[in-house]
Amino acid sequence: MPDAKKITAILLKKYPNPRTALNFSNPLELLVATILSAQCTDVRVNEATKKLFKKYKNVKNYAGADSNAFENEIRSTGFYKNKAKMIIGCCQKLIKEFNGRVPSTMEELTTLPGVGRKTANVIMGSAFGKQAIAVDTHVLRVSNRLGIAHSENPDKVEEELMRQIPDNRWTAFNLAMILHGRETCTARKPRCGACVLYDECGWPEKDKERI
Ligand code: SF4
Structure with a gap:
């Protein structure tokens, strides 16, 4: 062996x-970028989030987003209908159950829509400085x-x-x-x-x- x-x-x-190739400046941005990165290159995600992060600055902005407009804003990353649903759903749940903050544990993160072990490990490792292995x-x-x-x-x-x-x-x-x-x-x-x-x-x- x-x-x-x-x-x-x-x-x-x-x-x-x-370092992760995804651009972010807080756990929420990394959560959004990681969801967008499914079946998409990091370069393309970074292009999309450059504009997105200027418009959507907190969970409330995402939770109250118009889904059609939001879908268009992330269209270039592919699977945009599903990704929009996940991001808006995640942020609605963050407001309802986590006081508007992104949690930092595997147990809590994996209760969010569309967040599995891989995404949770990315957030834990790169946004919260914990030790985690995200198997991509x-x-x-x-x-x-x-x-x-x-x-x-x-x-x-x-x-x-x-x-x-x-x-x-x-x-x-x-x-x-x-x-x-x-x-x-x-x-x-x-x-x-x-x-x-x-x-x-x-x-x-x-x-x-x-x-
Ligand atoms: S490139 Fe990959 S398969 Fe080839 S020697 Fe290195 S680790 Fe092994």
Whole structure:
């Protein structure tokens, strides 16, 4: 079994201060940006939120938004009808049950419409500075290739990773894995020959991709 602690150390040497690529300045903005990021690139989300965050400054603004107008404002991120429903629904619930504030625990966050473990972990890790592993498509793929995870189920992979990664490194590991998945261990053509994790990686195909 590959050494997850060593992998974490190597990754954090390459990415000493990893950050999410989504622009935000408070937990509410990150919640909105994370919901918009489903099936959409971070670049496109950042383009959309640049305008959005100027107009919608608090939960009340979102909760009282006209849904047709709001759908148009987020249309470029795709699946906009669903996303509008989720964001407006989330903010209505935040007002009703959380005093208008974004909560910081897994139990509370996952009661919000459309918020699953992955989104909750993103908020906890990047907005509240807690230790959390959000298993997105990059973390899922790279962990399985490395051999430190053995499932296509994100919840199972999260558990496997939490068991192996030191718990004061979960968020940094998470963000570094996303960068590694984007830049090196890409879905279609991983750059194994240029990979800092080559020696630690258990992927049987790595030699083919090295050439
Ligand atoms: S060696 Fe290849 S498969 Fe393994 S982590 Fe690096 S890029 Fe990914």
